[in-house]
Amino acid sequence: MKILVTGAAGFIGSNFVFYEQKLHPDYEIVGLDSLTYAGNLSTLEPAMENDRFKFFKADITDRDAIFKIVSEEKPDVIVNFAAESHVDRSIEDPGVFLRTNILGTQVLMDAAREYGVGRFHQVGTDEVYGDLPLDRPDLLFTETTPINTSSPYSASKASADLLAMAYHRTFGLPLTISRCSNNYGPYQFPEKLIPLMIANALADKPLPVYGEGLNVRDWLYVDDHCKAIDMILSNGKIGEVYNIGGHNEMANIDIVKLIIGYLGKPESLITYVTDRKGHDMRYAIDPKKISDELGWSPETKFADGIKLTIDWYLHNKEWWENIISGEYRKYYAEMYDGR
Ligand code: NAD
Numbered sequence: 027m028k029i030l031v032t033g034a035a036g037f038i039g040s041n042f043v044f045y046e047q048k049l050h051p052d053y054e055i056v057g058l059d060s061l062t063y064a065g066n067l068s069t070l071e072p073a074m075e076n077d078r079f080k081f082f083k084a085d086i087t088d089r090d091a092i093f094k095i096v097s098e099e100k101p102d103v104i105v106n107f108a109a110e111s112h113v114d115r116s117i118e119d120p121g122v123f124l125r126t127n128i129l130g131t132q133v134l135m136d137a138a139r140e141y142g143v144g145r146f147h148q149v150g151t152d153e154v155y156g157d158l159p160l161d162r163p164d165l166l167f168t169e170t171t172p173i174n175t176s177s178p179y180s181a182s183k184a185s186a187d188l189l190a191m192a193y194h195r196t197f198g199l200p201l202t203i204s205r206c207s208n209n210y211g212p213y214q215f216p217e218k219l220i221p222l223m224i225a226n227a228l229a230d231k232p233l234p235v236y237g238e239g240l241n242v243r244d245w246l247y248v249d250d251h252c253k254a255i256d257m258i259l260s261n262g263k264i265g266e267v268y269n270i271g272g273h274n275e276m277a278n279i280d281i282v283k284l285i286i287g288y289l290g291k292p293e294s295l296i297t298y299v300t301d302r303k304g305h306d307m308r309y310a311i312d313p314k315k316i317s318d319e320l321g322w323s324p325e326t327k328f329a330d331g332i333k334l335t336i337d338w339y340l341h342n343k344e345w346w347e348n349i350i351s352g353e354y355r356k357y358y359a360e361m362y363d364g365r
């Protein structure tokens with residue numbers, strides 16, 4: 027089995043490479059990434075030690091490059107993690123989100139059709155369903171919840187999902203789609219809530235909480251997302267969408283308090299800042315389909331996963347300190363100074 031993993035140098039893509047190498051030592055894995063600000067080749071160093079792993083620096087919107095790689099490597103499966111993934115950046119500059127997330131997915135699917143790749147898996151997000159009210163805990167996103175996007179990011183991801191379904195129906199491309207809730211764990215870029223709060227707390231910097239901090243996200247440890255995708259690749263039904271989430275809803279402010287409590291920092295670091303435009307209130311996944319049909323269930327409880335994650339950032343400072351000392355500084359100043 028040979029899997030082409032796009033976005034392999036990003037947060038979930040790299041964790042998926044490690045997960046597959048451990049679970050299926052016989053698999054050949056081809057990592058592909060254009061190494062945007064969010065991609066970090068050093069993350070993949072442990073994977074490179076395995077001679078069944080190969081890496082290509084390529085942009086998924088570059089048709090010639092993608093066709094060449096797919097025709098030469100002949101993967102059995104393509105798993106598409108490559109994307110622009112940060113909602114705040116999509117509000118500042120939507121263009122690159124449409125290009126990568128929609129047109130890049132099209133290029134990959136065209137290559138899969140052209141060279142008869144046996145399976146395409148599109149990594150989607152629960153954000154395509156919009157949001158849920160705080161006062162209706164009974165409401166959860168199912169696979170039939172209407173698409174109702176809020177941000178340019180979620181609109182671009184929903185477009186990719188719709189295009190994928192169209193490629194399946196029109197061209198018979200054998201594909202599956204997963205829609206996961208918020209992930210956390212090692213190697214997450216420090217622009218996202220959990221690593222940003224850990225890095226700032228360690229530096230005794232203000233912790234910028236949007237609005238009142240009451241927005242709810244449904245957190246899943248990254249390995250449990252990888253496990254779900256692996257199970258979908260093995261037993262998922264072609265043409266189906268699978269929601270992934272572990273019933274772990276938490277308000278942002280509670281996450282922030284948990285992090286500062288664990289690190290022994292004062293709550294006075296919490297700073298309420300102007301809310302995100304169009305900010306989704308609550309996400310909550312109903313994982314019944316993947317649980318019933320594929321037997322998936324999450325293995326890491328949030329109380330354990332968050333400690334593992336904070337400890338990872340404590341012990342791998344060089345990984346994220348390199349990032350926040352570079353180009354990211356400019357982004358941080360533009361996004362947060364005077365907010
Ligand atoms: P990330 O931003 O950490 O990683 C994305 C990777 O894609 C980076 O390595 C980047 O260099 C690469 N990339 C971007 N544009 C590219 C292009 N044009 N060509 C090739 N590579 C390109 O994102 P992530 O959090 O790891 O998310 C991975 C996927 O999972 C995305 O599709 C995202 O929408 C989805 N997802 C993320 C979450 C989450 O909580 N992080 C939850 C559900 C779904």
Ligand code: DAU
Pocket residue numbers: 111112113114150151152153206207208209217218219220222234235236237239241242243278302309
């Ligand atoms: O639900 C899945 C999605 O989760 C993925 O599709 C996205 O790729 C991923 O980035 C994530 O999106 P969110 O917008 O939910 O994640 P983020 O970490 O940016 O924010 C989580 C919550 O924390 C959100 O309510 C906004 C808030 N927040 C975020 C940042 C960066 C803050 O209050 N302060 C911050 O500085």
